[in-house]
Amino acid sequence: MNNAWVLNRRPIGYPKESDFKWIESPLPELDEGEILIEAHYLSLDPYMRGRMNDSKSYAPSIKLGGVITGEVVGKVIKSKSKLFNEGDYATAHIGWQKYGKIDAISARKIDSELAPISTSLGILGMPGLTAYFGFLDVCSPKPGETVVVSASSGAVGAIVGQIAKLMGCKVIGIAGSDIKTDYCLDELGFDFVINYKSDNILSKISEYAPYGVDIYFDNVGGEISDNVISNLSVGARIAVCGQISLYNLEENENGPRIGSSLLINQASMTGFLVFQFKSRYHEGLTKLSQWLIEGKIKYKEDIVSGIENAPSTFIGMMKGKNFGKLLIKIV
Amino acid sequence: MNNAWVLNRRPIGYPKESDFKWIESPLPELDEGEILIEAHYLSLDPYMRGRMNDSKSYAPSIKLGGVITGEVVGKVIKSKSKLFNEGDYATAHIGWQKYGKIDAISARKIDSELAPISTSLGILGMPGLTAYFGFLDVCSPKPGETVVVSASSGAVGAIVGQIAKLMGCKVIGIAGSDIKTDYCLDELGFDFVINYKSDNILSKISEYAPYGVDIYFDNVGGEISDNVISNLSVGARIAVCGQISLYNLEENENGPRIGSSLLINQASMTGFLVFQFKSRYHEGLTKLSQWLIEGKIKYKEDIVSGIENAPSTFIGMMKGKNFGKLLIKIV
Numbered sequence: 001m002n003n004a005w006v007l008n009r010r011p012i013g014y015p016k017e018s019d020f021k022w023i024e025s026p027l028p029e030l031d032e033g034e035i036l037i038e039a040h041y042l043s044l045d046p047y048m049r050g051r052m053n054d055s056k057s058y059a060p061s062i063k064l065g066g067v068i069t070g071e072v073v074g075k076v077i078k079s080k081s082k083l084f085n086e087g088d089y090a091t092a093h094i095g096w097q098k099y100g101k102i103d104a105i106s107a108r109k110i111d112s113e114l115a116p117i118s119t120s121l122g123i124l125g126m127p128g129l130t131a132y133f134g135f136l137d138v139c140s141p142k143p144g145e146t147v148v149v150s151a152s153s154g155a156v157g158a159i160v161g162q163i164a165k166l167m168g169c170k171v172i173g174i175a176g177s178d179i180k181t182d183y184c185l186d187e188l189g190f191d192f193v194i195n196y197k198s199d200n201i202l203s204k205i206s207e208y209a210p211y212g213v214d215i216y217f218d219n220v221g222g223e224i225s226d227n228v229i230s231n232l233s234v235g236a237r238i239a240v241c242g243q244i245s246l247y248n249l250e251e252n253e254n255g256p257r258i259g260s261s262l263l264i265n266q267a268s269m270t271g272f273l274v275f276q277f278k279s280r281y282h283e284g285l286t287k288l289s290q291w292l293i294e295g296k297i298k299y300k301e302d303i304v305s306g307i308e309n310a311p312s313t314f315i316g317m318m319k320g321k322n323f324g325k326l327l328i329k330i331v
Numbered sequence: 332m333n334n335a336w337v338l339n340r341r342p343i344g345y346p347k348e349s350d351f352k353w354i355e356s357p358l359p360e361l362d363e364g365e366i367l368i369e370a371h372y373l374s375l376d377p378y379m380r381g382r383m384n385d386s387k388s389y390a391p392s393i394k395l396g397g398v399i400t401g402e403v404v405g406k407v408i409k410s411k412s413k414l415f416n417e418g419d420y421a422t423a424h425i426g427w428q429k430y431g432k433i434d435a436i437s438a439r440k441i442d443s444e445l446a447p448i449s450t451s452l453g454i455l456g457m458p459g460l461t462a463y464f465g466f467l468d469v470c471s472p473k474p475g476e477t478v479v480v481s482a483s484s485g486a487v488g489a490i491v492g493q494i495a496k497l498m499g500c501k502v503i504g505i506a507g508s509d510i511k512t513d514y515c516l517d518e519l520g521f522d523f524v525i526n527y528k529s530d531n532i533l534s535k536i537s538e539y540a541p542y543g544v545d546i547y548f549d550n551v552g553g554e555i556s557d558n559v560i561s562n563l564s565v566g567a568r569i570a571v572c573g574q575i576s577l578y579n580l581e582e583n584e585n586g587p588r589i590g591s592s593l594l595i596n597q598a599s600m601t602g603f604l605v606f607q608f609k610s611r612y613h614e615g616l617t618k619l620s621q622w623l624i625e626g627k628i629k630y631k632e633d634i635v636s637g638i639e640n641a642p643s644t645f646i647g648m649m650k651g652k653n654f655g656k657l658l659i660k661i662v
Contacts, residue, residue, distance in 0.1 A: 254585040262602030271593030
């Protein structure tokens with residue numbers, strides 16, 4: 001038998017556990033070209049919140065009663081495709097469930113010898129690629145530039161900051177607890193880190209970036225970003241990767257208009273999705289694997305056991321409770 | 332004797348005539364390398380409002396008692412430079428005054444045979460170059476794309492819309508009176524024009540751009556822009572050229588946050604100044620002159636006689652009273 005979390009109600013504001021429903025169903029039959037995956041880890045990511053709404057976005061909404069969107073890594077336990085043998089490991093977007101079938105061409109084969117398979121959902125997966133292309137391509141960093149990254153101990157932010165250090169930039173992180181800021185400073189080697197819950201962000205940014213912020217890699221939006229954007233340098237680039245502070249608002253929020261900041265600083269602000277760089281994933285994964293093997297980039301996972309805990313863990317992430325790449329261990 | 336308008340008080344909100352002061356002074360003596368210009372036309376432009384404030388911007392503020400910033404075109408009546416002969420025509424940033432001296436290398440020689448000299452402050456000057464580089468370089472238009480331009484009968488907007496038509500784009504203008512919208516439709520050949528004072532901007536944008544706005548060339552900011560930005564297409568580009576609706580606010584205004592729009596549409600918003608393209612002015616002027624001579628681009632001037640009228644005319648421009656490139660005729 002299979003089990004899955006489906007959307008019971010569209011959340012209003014922060015999701016509640018009653019917005020999710022646990023269902024049981026038979027294992028699916030495979031058609032030609034398909035594989036059946038036994039999920040070992042499920043990735044929990046902020047973008048999932050957007051899919052639970054009914055509003056227009058870059059991807060379709062989850063239907064009421066539909067399995068919650070998500071990527072897993074696991075073992076191929078049946079294959080009707082030449083691309084996979086039983087026993088292979090793969091990542092696939094099968095959602096929040098124990099087992100799922102998928103067209104083999106939509107799955108990505110994982111080398112389980114290279115690194116723990118969980119990394120294929122983090123540093124060697126979407127978060128790593130998002131950091132790699134979002135920082136290097138969207139932000140075009142130059143050595144010596146000052147980079148600010150928000151949610152800097154998170155799955156994407158921690159990698160962005162480390163790549164920025166590798167590129168010779170000065171890195172200022174922003175995170176929400178002393179444990180997280182210490183981690184960014186002591187483990188990841190950032191130059192400065194701001195605790196947005198206890199520090200005055202605006203004065204800290206001015207102190208740490210006296211010549212202005214050259215690059216802002218934004219995972220959060222809202223007031224934190226207002227403070228960074230009010231201190232841009234001439235020619236600054238902002239990459240909009242996520243806006244987690246806004247995902248659970250019941251109404252669109254107003255904030256300071258930023259047109260004048262962009263104008264007087266000849267600055268740009270660019271929204272991006274990792275899918276834009278699909279044709280270059282191989283390049284990104286090769287480079288990230290190399291840095292990982294050489295010990296130049298570290299990663300931190302926050303693993304919660306039991307798929308039954310997925311909704312409460314997801315809700316906690318929306319409030320910043322996770323520390324590192326959040327994964328549900330299923331098997 | 333010389334006469335000039337100087338800054339008497341820093342304006343709060345909309346400028347008042349008492350913020351300006353009319354002074355008389357002797358003609359300046361020339362140093363080696365300098366020229367003396369008799370101003371024939373003075374250009375009035377929205378950016379001047381920002382220079383009257385004391386706040387940080389891309390250029391220094393006007394000092395209290397200092398001549399108001401501005402570009403003129405006129406005749407060289409004395410020269411201590413090999414670059415100019417007496418009788419030559421030139422543009423120069425000498426400010427709101429009848430005569431001014433300047434380093435010859437900072438002046439631009441004008442071919443008074445090519446077109447009326449007033450065009451060197453409009454279509455063949457900063458506004459033309461701003462439209463040319465801001466649209467072609469910042470927005471990277473492709474044939475068939477849908478372009479929205481605000482202040483579309485103004486000095487820059489009218490040129491942007493016409494270049495967009497030349498590039499095979501669909502052009503939607505936004506202007507503030509029926510005379511202006513008719514001009515954009517009938518004379519400039521735009522596809523659609525919205526009257527922001529009488530139309531529902533949001534519903535008109537949706538009607539005229541059913542697949543979303545690919546390019547937004549923004550001269551105004553504020554609520555007009557909010558409506559355009561809420562209807563972007565995937566991959567949209569926004570060029571921030573001016574934010575005239577905000578220049579006379581006593582306090583920074585809040586508006587809808589735009590991070591999410593940029594993110595879900597993989598869109599970018601870029602502030603620019605024409606000075607960024609200084610090394611390519613020759614290219615821009617050559618192309619604009621060619622289009623002008625071939626009759627492919629039209630221009631409209633709004634000429635007010637008498638430098639004594641500069642402050643009241645400038646204040647009127649801030650409220651949208653001009654129609655076309657605003658010039659003060661001095662001689």
